[in-house]
Every structure is written in structure tokens, then in C-alpha cells.
Amino acid sequence: MAPKKLGLKQRYAHMTRGLDWETSYQPMDAVYPFDSFEGIKIKDWSAWEDPFRLTMDAYWKFQGEKERKLYAVLDAFAQNNGQTGISDARYANVLKLFLTGVSPLEYQAHRGFAFAGRHLRGVGPRVACQMQSLDELRHVQTQIHTISHYNKYFDGISEFRHMHDRVWYLSVPKSFFDDARSAGPFEYMIAIGFAFEYVLTNLLFVPFMSGAAYNGDMSTVTFGFSAQSDESRHMTLGIEVIKFLLEQHPDNLPIVQKWVDKWFWRGHRVLGLVAMMMDYMLPKPVMSWKEAWEIYFTEAGGSLFTDLARYGLKVPKYADVATAEAEHISHQNWAIFYQYTHAAGFHTWMPDKAHLDWLSEKYPNTFDKYYRPRWEMWAEMEKQGKRFYNNALPQLCQTCQIPMGYTEPGDPTTIAFRCSEVDGETYHFCSDGCKDIFDGEPEKYAQSWLPVHQIFQGNCGGATVPDVLNWYRMNVGADNMDYVGSPDEKLWNEWHAGKVRDAV
Amino acid sequence: MTVQIKTIDLEPKRHTFGHIARRLGGDKPATRYQEATLDLQATDNFHYKPLWEPEYWHYDTRKTAVVMEDWYKPLDPRQFYYATYNISRANANQAVERNFTFVEERDLLGKLDAALKAKLISGLLPIRHLHWGSNMNMAEACQRGYGTAVTAPCIFSAGDHLGMAQIVSRIGLLLDEQTGAALDTAKDAWMNDPAWQGVRRLIEDTFVERDWFHLYVAQTLGVNAVLLDLVYKHADAAWGPAAVPVAMLTEFMADWRAEEGKWSDAVVKTVAAESEANKALISGWAKTWIDRAEAAARPLATALLGDAAAATAAADAARTRARSLGLSL
Amino acid sequence: MAQIASITLLHNDDARPIIEAILADNPGVRVLNMPGAVKLDRDDELVINRASVEERLGRSWEPQEIQLVLISMAGNLDEDDDHFTLSWKH
Numbered sequence: 017m018a019p020k021k022l023g024l025k026q027r028y029a030h031m032t033r034g035l036d037w038e039t040s041y042q043p044m045d046a047v048y049p050f051d052s053f054e055g056i057k058i059k060d061w062s063a064w065e066d067p068f069r070l071t072m073d074a075y076w077k078f079q080g081e082k083e084r085k086l087y088a089v090l091d092a093f094a095q096n097n098g099q100t101g102i103s104d105a106r107y108a109n110v111l112k113l114f115l116t117g118v119s120p121l122e123y124q125a126h127r128g129f130a131f132a133g134r135h136l137r138g139v140g141p142r143v144a145c146q147m148q149s150l151d152e153l154r155h156v157q158t159q160i161h162t163i164s165h166y167n168k169y170f171d172g173i174s175e176f177r178h179m180h181d182r183v184w185y186l187s188v189p190k191s192f193f194d195d196a197r198s199a200g201p202f203e204y205m206i207a208i209g210f211a212f213e214y215v216l217t218n219l220l221f222v223p224f225m226s227g228a229a230y231n232g233d234m235s236t237v238t239f240g241f242s243a244q245s246d247e248s249r250h251m252t253l254g255i256e257v258i259k260f261l262l263e264q265h266p267d268n269l270p271i272v273q274k275w276v277d278k279w280f281w282r283g284h285r286v287l288g289l290v291a292m293m294m295d296y297m298l299p300k301p302v303m304s305w306k307e308a309w310e311i312y313f314t315e316a317g318g319s320l321f322t323d324l325a326r327y328g329l330k331v332p333k334y335a336d337v338a339t340a341e342a343e344h345i346s347h348q349n350w351a352i353f354y355q356y357t358h359a360a361g362f363h364t365w366m367p368d369k370a371h372l373d374w375l376s377e378k379y380p381n382t383f384d385k386y387y388r389p390r391w392e393m394w395a396e397m398e399k400q401g402k403r404f405y406n407n408a409l410p411q412l413c414q415t416c417q418i419p420m421g422y423t424e425p426g427d428p429t430t431i432a433f434r435c436s437e438v439d440g441e442t443y444h445f446c447s448d449g450c451k452d453i454f455d456g457e458p459e460k461y462a463q464s465w466l467p468v469h470q471i472f473q474g475n476c477g478g479a480t481v482p483d484v485l486n487w488y489r490m491n492v493g494a495d496n497m498d499y500v501g502s503p504d505e506k507l508w509n510e511w512h513a514g515k516v517r518d519a520v
Numbered sequence: 521m522t523v524q525i526k527t528i529d530l531e532p533k534r535h536t537f538g539h540i541a542r543r544l545g546g547d548k549p550a551t552r553y554q555e556a557t558l559d560l561q562a563t564d565n566f567h568y569k570p571l572w573e574p575e576y577w578h579y580d581t582r583k584t585a586v587v588m589e590d591w592y593k594p595l596d597p598r599q600f601y602y603a604t605y606n607i608s609r610a611n612a613n614q615a616v617e618r619n620f621t622f623v624e625e626r627d628l629l630g631k632l633d634a635a636l637k638a639k640l641i642s643g644l645l646p647i648r649h650l651h652w653g654s655n656m657n658m659a660e661a662c663q664r665g666y667g668t669a670v671t672a673p674c675i676f677s678a679g680d681h682l683g684m685a686q687i688v689s690r691i692g693l694l695l696d697e698q699t700g701a702a703l704d705t706a707k708d709a710w711m712n713d714p715a716w717q718g719v720r721r722l723i724e725d726t727f728v729e730r731d732w733f734h735l736y737v738a739q740t741l742g743v744n745a746v747l748l749d750l751v752y753k754h755a756d757a758a759w760g761p762a763a764v765p766v767a768m769l770t771e772f773m774a775d776w777r778a779e780e781g782k783w784s785d786a787v788v789k790t791v792a793a794e795s796e797a798n799k800a801l802i803s804g805w806a807k808t809w810i811d812r813a814e815a816a817a818r819p820l821a822t823a824l825l826g827d828a829a830a831a832t833a834a835a836d837a838a839r840t841r842a843r844s845l846g847l848s849l
Numbered sequence: 850m851a852q853i854a855s856i857t858l859l860h861n862d863d864a865r866p867i868i869e870a871i872l873a874d875n876p877g878v879r880v881l882n883m884p885g886a887v888k889l890d891r892d893d894e895l896v897i898n899r900a901s902v903e904e905r906l907g908r909s910w911e912p913q914e915i916q917l918v919l920i921s922m923a924g925n926l927d928e929d930d931d932h933f934t935l936s937w938k939h
Binding site: 031039040097120127131150175176182197511 | 530556579
């Protein structure tokens with residue numbers, strides 16, 4: 017009788033799992049020194065399931081093909097001057113925020129997954145993490161290559177690397193990822209693999225990239241959706257990680273629950289920037305933040321947490337607060353950036369009538385009551401030459417590092433303040449979620465490099481706003497301030513006038 | 521309606537990013553490699569010390585004893601970024617597929633006699649574990665290293681080693697009619713056969729090296745230049761009538777060594793040239809690991825070829841190579 | 850509330866046979882069209898059958914090839930030679 021051939025699953029097991037061995041010349045704990053201090057108990061690494069059984073040859077083949085397609089689009093976009101065909105030059109501001117705020121996180125993810133891909137003791141997750149490390153490098157590099165073309169024409173993009181390490185609002189995404197990178201490998205996997213990739217990134221990539229398509233940016237939608245096809249692999253890794261940890265030992269549940277709570281809230285705060293991009297910065301909006309939240313958190317997250325309930329895992333703490341905030345967060349963030357437009361590396365504007373009407377329709381419970389009147393007042397002040405700027409430096413939340421502009425749950429006219437005292441110092445927070453995170457690890461969050469504190473301590477180029485902006489390498493009058501009157505606007509109008517003239 | 525845009529209107533305001541222009545000494549068009557690589561890693565104003573290693577920041581130049589004024593000096597001569605890396609490997613892999621099909625259709629391995637099959641199983645297949653260990657080391661160099669110029673090619677190299685481990689695994693599946701039995705036997709040889717124990721001990725010792733550039737030198741000049749070259753370059757005679765199919769099925773490895781060697785040589789050479797102190801450290805590391813690799817290679821060479829001459833030849837070639845990079849051994 | 854198994858695909862020529870196969874093989878599937886993408890939702894389980902895709906594509910097709918057009922998904926994945934299934938069933 018002929019010996020039995022291997023099936024696909026066993027074959028993959030041989031191609032990956034079989035490669036690893038228990039070391040004997042060096043103790044395993046010396047080879048893997050970082051995977052035990054978090055208190056996670058793993059009885060049997062071999063119980064890990066590989067959902068996508070991708071060998072390197074298949075990886076190269078698929079990824080090489082995706083890259084050929086993507087770069088063909090990028091080349092065509094540049095050759096055809098696709099930047100002139102976007103819906104409006106205001107659109108370019110989402111790319112500024114994306115490249116300065118999001119792309120550097122992809123790089124961090126690349127290095128973080130290399131860490132997990134070396135230091136988790138199980139071979140299955142290690143291989144998956146290494147592929148994700150490669151993918152994340154892909155994402156940052158394709159984003160740079162896509163937006164590179166816009167950088168040739170639009171301001172606010174050129175110093176993205178320098179700004180990410182310094183500018184006040186960019187410390188929000190930066191500290192988010194520094195937090196994950198400085199955590200142990202299991203927390204990193206729950207933070208990025210599960211909470212961010214599985215629960216939250218759809219909110220960033222699916223409706224937002226669809227918005228890019230709708231606004232005529234074929235290059236961004238191509239990298240966005242192409243990146244998201246890797247993301248599906250990452251999501252399966254994220255869900256496998258959480259199931260694996262919960263199945264391995266009941267003692268893991270409280271640790272994992274704490275991480276899920278923490279990283280859900282951290283992610284929710286960072287994604288507030290995306291909420292603003294979707295509701296305010298896409299000249300032709302496709303879906304409101306609230307709608308996206310309903311589809312991708314309430315509905316998709318609901319299915320997920322129903323599934324995970326069998327392990328005793330609960331819906332993240334404050335998920336209800338986050339859902340209630342979906343009615344407010346984009347508006348409150350846009351208000352912050354509008355007030356501080358002189359210190360921001362992208363342009364702001366007050367929405368026009370049609371856009372206001374769209375917001376009224378999408379946010380029937382809150383927009384007309386709390387936000388529309390403010391926008392109309394600010395627009396009126398602009399007309400009178402009294403455009404409103406906030407010249408005081410804001411107090412920042414010690415955890416999420418966003419200016420303390422959010423309101424109390426259930427009371428949208430009162431700013432929320434929370435504080436904790438540690439070793440005689442008082443720390444301030446925007447919400448119960450951020451306070452809880454601090455209280456869980458005060459020694460960690462007391463270290464935060466808070467941009468406003470740093471300015472006051474003299475570590476950011478000087479004592480005046482121009483000194484600080486200079487230290488940011490912000491090209492004052494081009495990178496910052498309102499869209500109206502900006503060089504971006506002037507250039508756009510020239511292109512557009514040319515088009516109209518030639519069409520006549 | 522026709523839409524025409526005058527060329528003059530579309531003159532770019534700038535040609536590249538600010539940090540790239542400062543590197544190039546002015547605003548000029550940059551390559552995709554440059555834009556995807558230079559100064560990409562964050563350098564300043566980190567928020568929290570890692571819980572797992574609070575003595576360092578997660579990006580920290582002090583994680584190796586060598587000192588560079590600028591970690592963007594050791595560039596990749598291949599100018600790989602993700603797309604060019606993957607497309608290059610996808611192309612190379614088409615040749616792998618053709619070679620496997622050729623060998624499989626003619627059953628060139630299946631019809632070998634049992635003794636030669638056994639020799640391939642115990643003498644060639646265990647190298648997949650050495651690739652896997654090498655994969656771990658390059659992932660470590662990527663996560664622990666400093667500056668995208670070096671760390672990005674390290675994760676590419678990690679991917680390459682996994683790919684090569686899987687190519688060797690496929691050779692195993694050709695030898696045992698796709699049952700996996702040969703791979704189990706080969707793993708047993710890796711764990712227990714005296715011919716492989718020096719090699720296994722060496723790679724396990726590299727796993728605990730926490731100085732990432734030391735590890736990089738151990739991997740590229742010790743493991744790659746001595747051990748992999750012994751098996752892929754100096755051991756043809758061991759395979760007798762299987763030498764040609766083995767050469768076909770491991771063609772990827774031969775091409776990869778030639779190509780990756782250009783990169784790793786350039787990195788070692790550049791970092792050693794930075795200072796006398798770097799040169800002394802790297803020379804010491806290179807000597808240690810080439811010597812150790814030679815000692816580990818001797819029993820393996822003897823098992824494969826009858827004597828240790830090939831181990832000496834591989835080690836001597838590695839020494840010559842190291843000297844050509846400016847090291848004193 | 851039902852748990853929703855979901856897949857989001859590029860809305861292009863390469864994905865069309867897969868979308869059609871899903872529509873044919875999954876009664877009650879709901880479709881959300883977005884610029885550039887299409888989201889397909891179904892209660893509890895959503896299946897892509899290799900045979901159905903091949904029938905529409907006119908060539909052999911590996912479920913792994915879905916990676917080239919995949920944008921997102923929800924549900925536990927089970928993939929083998931003949932199908933790609935997203936499910937909340939246990």
C-alpha cells in the first residue's frame with residue numbers, strides 16, 4: 017500500500033511548525049527572555065491554529081503581484097497628474113494627517129511585529145508575526161510612495177518624519193504606539209493584533225479609503241485597499257491570539273480583559289482623528305463616523321464579543337461611552353483643530369452650507385443642537401474679520417494626550433475633567449477611560465512626553481509660538497492656517513481656472 | 521469637452537521630502553528606495569521605557585557596542601524596498617517551481633537508491649533548521665537594530681531564510697513521497713546526530729547574543745559564510761548521482777548567497793570603516809564566529825565527504841572575505 | 850441579535866466571479882455597495898466555494914487567491930482546498 021500523502025494542513029505544519037525545536041545547549045528561557053514577565057500562562061504552544069496557511073513562496077507570489085498592480089496605478093496617477101482630478105484641494109489635508117499621523121505607526125508596527133516574531137515562544141504565531149512585520153513595512157513604504165506625488169504640489173507633507181516626533185497632536189498617535197511597543201509581547205499582540213487590527217482598523221481603512229475613491233484619489237484608494245487585503249490576514253492573527261490566550265489558561269482572562277479594555281479605549285481616542293477626517297475633511301463625504309461606528313463597531317464588534325463571551329471575555333469597558341461619543345467626537349475634534357489652526361500642519365475650514373446640511377442629516381440628535389450654531393457663529397466671525405483663534409496652550413490628557421476638550425458623558429455642554437494624584441503630583445485626564453488606564457500603570461504614564469509641558473519646560477525650540485513652529489519645521493503661512501488664503505488654494509484655483517478656460 | 525492642463529502649471533513645488541532633501545544636499549528627485557528608507561525610524565521624544573528592557577528605549581543606539589555617527593551610512597546596494605524585494609523573490613521563485621517540476625516529473629530523487637536518499641535526509645535536510653535559526657537571528661537584528669537602512673533588509677533576510685527552509689522541506693517531501701517521514705528523520709538528526717551537534721550548539725549560542733550587530737556579524741560571516749557555504753557550495757561531491765538535481769533544487773540558495781552577500785558585506789565593511797574601535801570589535805566577533813563555525817563544520821564535512829577539508833576551505837574563504845572587508849583576523 | 854459573518858471585496862473584474870459565487874451560494878446575503886468596494890453580510894455563516902468560483906471563472910482557482918481582492922472580513926475563518934468559510938458557528 018502506498019504511504020498516505022499529506023493534506024494541505026499537515027503539509028503546512030511540516031513546512032513551518034516542524035522547523036522549530038526545543039533548544040538544549042541554551043535554556044529556552046534565555047532564548048526567549050521576554051515572554052514570561054507578563055504573567056500569561058501557555059501550556060501548549062502547539063495548540064495554536066494557523067488560519068491562513070501561507071508559505072513564503074505563496075507570500076512572495078501574492079505580494080509581488082499586488083505590488084506590481086499598485087505601482088502601476090501610482091505611476092499612471094503621477095503621469096496623468098491625478099492630483100488635479102481630486103474633488104477639491106481640501107481633500108489633500110487628509111493625506112497630510114495620514115502621512116504625519118498614521119504612516120509612522122505602520123513603521124512602528126513593522127518593528128513591533130519583528131519583536132513578537134522573534135520573541136514569542138510558539139512557532140505558529142512567530143511566522144504569522146514575521147509576515148505581518150513585512151506587511152507593515154509594505155504599508156509605510158507604499159504610503160510614502162503614494163503621497164510623495166502629492167508632496168510635490170501640496171504643503172504640509174514634506175516634513176512628516178520630523179513632525180511626527182515633535183508636533184503636539186502627533187504625540188497622540190505616537191504615544192499610542194510607543195505604549196504598545198514598550199509593552200510585553202503578549203500585550204502588544206492584544207493591543208495591535210486584536211484591539212487595533214481586529215476591532216478598529218476597518219474604521220480607518222474601509223470607509224475612509226472608500227472616501228478616497230469617491231474624492232477622485234485613485235492612488236490612495238489603491239494602496240488603502242491593497243493594504244487592507246494584508247489586514248485581513250492580520251485580523252485572523254489577532255482573533256487567533258485572543259482565543260489562544262483564553263483557551264490556554266483561565267488565569268489569562270483577567271489579564272487579557274484588562275488589556276482589551278485599555279486598548280479599546282486607547283484606539284478609540286486615536287481614531288477620533290479619523291472621525292474628523294471622515295466627517296469634515298472629505299469634500300465629498302461617503303459615510304458619517306457614526307454610521308461607520310455602527311457598522312464596524314456596534315455590529316461587527318457585537319458579533320465578535322458575542323463569540324468571545326464563551327471564554328468569559330466581556331465587551332470592553334466604556335464601549336457604551338464610546339458609542340455615545342460617536343455622536344460628538346468628530347465635531348469636538350474639528351473644533352479643537354479649527355481653534356489651533358495656526359499650530360497645525362494642515363488646513364482647516366468651516367463647512368459650507370451643503371456640508372452642514374449633510375452633517376445635520378447624519379447627526380439628527382446632536383448636530384443642530386450643539387455644533388451647527390457654533391460653526392455658523394465662527395463662519396460669521398470670519399466674515400467680520402474676527403476669525404477665532406485660541407492662543408492659550410491647551411491642557412493635555414496625561415494618557416491620550418489630546419487637549420482636554422471632550423464633554424461629560426450625557427452632558428455635551430460641560431467639559432470632562434478627571435485627575436489622579438501620585439507621589440504628590442496631580443495628573444489630568446479627559447475621561448474615565450483615560451484615568452483608568454493611568455491608574456492601572458501610573459509609573460508608565462507619568463513618563464509621557466507631553467508636548468505642552470515640554471514647550472513650557474523649554475524643550476521645544478523656545479518660549480514663543482513662532483519658536484515652537486520653527487522647531488516643528490512648520491512652514492508658517494503655507495503648512496498651517498485656514499485653507500482659504502493658502503498656497504494650496506491658490507494653486508488649485510490656477511489648475512481649475514486652466515481647466516475651465518480650456519473647456520470653454 | 522476637452523480638458524487640457526498646461527505643463528507650466530504643473531511644475532512641482534518641491535521634489536522630495538525635507539528629510540530626504542537634507543540627505544541629498546538639496547531638493548532634487550529622490551529614488552523610491554531613498555524615500556522608503558532614509559530617516560524612516562523615529563529617533564526622538566519617546567514616551568515610555570519598555571517594560572521588558574527599561575534600560576533602553578525601544579530604538580536605542582546603545583543596543584550594540586559598535587558606534588555609528590549615522591546609521592544611514594550602511595545602505596543596501598540592492599536598493600530593496602518592499603515592492604522590489606517581493607517582486608525579485610517572486611521571480612526567483614518561478615525558477616524554483618520550474619526546477620521542482622523538472623525533478624519531480626523525472627522522479628530524479630524518488631529513484632535514487634536508499635543509501636543515497638538516507639544520506640540526503642540526514643546530511644542535507646537538517647539545514648532547514650539552521651535556516652530557521654537564521655530567520656530568528658535576522659528577525660532579532662531587525663527588531664533590535666537601529667535605523668531602517670539596516671533593519672529593513674534584515675526582515676527581508678528573515679523572510680528569505682524561512683523561504684529557504686521551506687524549499688529544503690519540499691526536497692524532503694520529494695524524498696519520502698509527501699509523507700513527511702523524511703523531515704521527521706532529519707529533525708532527529710538535527711537534534712541527536714553528532715555530525716550536526718556542533719552546528720546546533722553554535723546557532724543556539726547565537727540566540728542568546730543580545731548585541732544586535734555582534735549577532736549580525738555572527739550570522740553573516742559565521743553561519744552564512746561558513747556553514748551555509750559548506751553545504752551549498754563545498755558539498756556537491758557528497759551527493760554523488762544526486763548532485764545535479766540537488767544543485768537545481770538549491771539554485772535559489774546559491775543565487776541568494778551571492779546577492780545577499782553583497783549587502784551584508786557592504787554593511788560590515790561600512791560599519792567597520794567608521795572607527796578603529798568598531799573595526800577591532802567586529803574583527804574580534806568575526807574571528808570568534810568563523811573559528812567556531814569551522815569547528816562546528818568539521819564533523820559535518822567529515823560525515824558528508826569523508827574528511828574535514830571542505831570545512832577548512834569554507835572557513836578560509838570566510839576569513840579571506842572578512843579581510844577584504846577591512847577586518848583584521 | 851444574529852452574529853454577522855461578512856466579507857468585503859474590491860469591486861473590480863477580478864473579484865466579480867467571487868462576488869457572484871457568494872450571491873449564488875449564500876441565501877439571504879445582504880449587499881452594501883461602497884465606492885471601490887462591496888461588503889457582503891450574512892447571518893452566522895458565509896461560504897465561498899472553489900467549484901462555484903471556478904465555474905464562473907472558467908479556470909482553476911485556489912481559495913488563497915482571494916487575497917488579491919480581499920479588503921476585510923468578519924467571522925472565524927476556515928480555509929482549505931475547496932472552500933473559504935467565515936462563520937460564528939461552533
